[in-house]
Amino acid sequence: MAATLAEVAESLARTARELHEMNREEWMDAEGARSHLSLTKKQWERIAPRLPRHYLSERVIRYSKHELDQALLGSTRPKDATTLDDSLTTNPLGFMGAGADQGGAS
Numbered sequence: 001m002a003a004t005l006a007e008v009a010e011s012l013a014r015t016a017r018e019l020h021e022m023n024r025e026e027w028m029d030a031e032g033a034r035s036h037l038s039l040t041k042k043q044w045e046r047i048a049p050r051l052p053r054h055y056l057s058e059r060v061i062r063y064s065k066h067e068l069d070q071a072l073l074g075s076t077r078p079k080d081a082t083t084l085d086d087s088l089t090t091n092p093l094g095f096m097g098a099g100a101d102q103g104g105a106s
Contacts, residue, residue, distance in 0.1 A: 026065045033063035037072065 028036060033051070034044040052067040 027062045028065060028068075030061060030063070033068055036063075036065060036068060 030044070030048065034041070034048075037044075039047070051063065051071055053061050053063055055061055
C-alpha cells in the first residue's frame with residue numbers, strides 16, 4: 001500500500017512539474033483554439049467535439065496548443081477530398097491542405 005501511495009505521489013509531483021513548466025500561453029479558450037487553427041466558425045463547430053480538450057469546470061473548456069498541433073499533424077487530407085464535408089468521413093478532424101473549402105464567415 002505504501003509503495004502504491006508513493007508511486008501516486010511521484011506521478012502527481014511529475015504532472016505538477018510538467019504543468020508548471022508549460023507556457024501559460026499554450027492554453028486557449030475555444031475562440032483562441034479556433035483562431036490558432038485558422039478555422040471558420042462553421043468548420044470549428046464541425047470538428048470541435050473531436051478535438052482534445054480539458055474541462056476546468058462543467059462550462060469552462062481549455063485547449064492545449066501542443067495537443068491541437070498534434071491533432072493537426074496527425075490528420076491528413078484524402079486525395080479525393082474537395083470540401084470539409086467530404087473529408088470528415090476519412091479525416092475525422094476535417095483538416096485539409098491548400099485549396100480546401102474555406103467558405104463561411106469567420
